Amino acid sequence: MVELSEHSILIIDDDKELCELLVDWLSAEGFRLSCAHDGPGGLEIARSQAFEAIILDVMLPGMTGLEVLRALRQSCNTPLLMLSARGEPVDRILGLELGADDYLPKPCDPRELVARLRALLRRSQTAAPENHSLQVDDIRLDTATLMAWQNDQPLPLTQTEALILRTLLERGGQLIDRQTLSRETLGKPLGPYDRSLDMHMSNLRRKLGMHPDGRPRIQSIRGRGYLYS
Known part of the structure; x- marks a missing residue:
């Protein structure tokens, strides 16, 4: 039996079939999911609600994922993992330069995505020393x-x-x-x-x-x- 973690995750990806697959997989792993399918909508949701991590596709209608990332990083440091179907090094490098925490090429193994998400969440929740x-x-x-x-x-x-x-x-x-x-x-x-x-x-x-x-x-x-x- 999976122990629910209740971590809230936002997926911003215009591939609705992939989003459904990820929602099914990640929900079974104990995550709570929200989805957006275009850049402006995803940016609005990310700014209006609190999430523990964001999964962001590079290629999006309305705004690219890199534009969404650039806008988010002006006021938000939520752990963020980027996805890209193109898999080009320049996308990965630019995403990291703009403040992405991790990067996966598409198609990705959902098990690896879960592992990467858990690693991001562990890093953001690492116990701090007594002196804060x-x-x-x-x-x-x-x-x-x-x-x-x-x-x-x-x-x-x-x-x-x-x-x-x-x-x-x-x-x-x-x-x-x-x-x-x-x-x-x-x-x-x-x-x-x-x-x-x-x-x-x-x-x-x-x-x-x-x-x-x-x-x-x-x-x-x-x-x-x-x-x-």
Whole structure:
């Protein structure tokens, strides 16, 4: 018997047959589903209701999935997994650059989709330390809510970016190898051609900027990993 998790998921995809298949499969796995079949409608629902994760197709009528993602990330850091029938690397890279947390090509195995969703949800619900605040210089992070500020101004980080920042701040000055960082923040080991961690790191660096004296906040040690300095 499946133990219901009651996680609310929004699917934005114009393929109604696929949506029905995913609703049947994910409902049996204990998820609560809502669906939208075009870009503007999906964006409106995502903005008006609270979801624990969003599944977003790249090709949508009205607005592309990438346009929906760009609009969502202006005010929302809900974990988001993108789907694309084209499967082109440029779609995946652009989606990650715009703030997607994960990416799957279509057609996808529903079992893999469930596994990816559960990994996203585990990462967003990771237990925080008792001290819910981390501060290094002008950067402050609430480790319970994953909200971040720079000079007391909100930083618009995605869940994945905030998890990476939390891990780096918790081990400030310590080198973290790429595989460890990927497992702890993306919930998976890196494959030989997997650039997902690099894309999330690039987004995080861009949002944090440099130290006031021009030093990089996050250092990359070639072939070894990253550290926050």
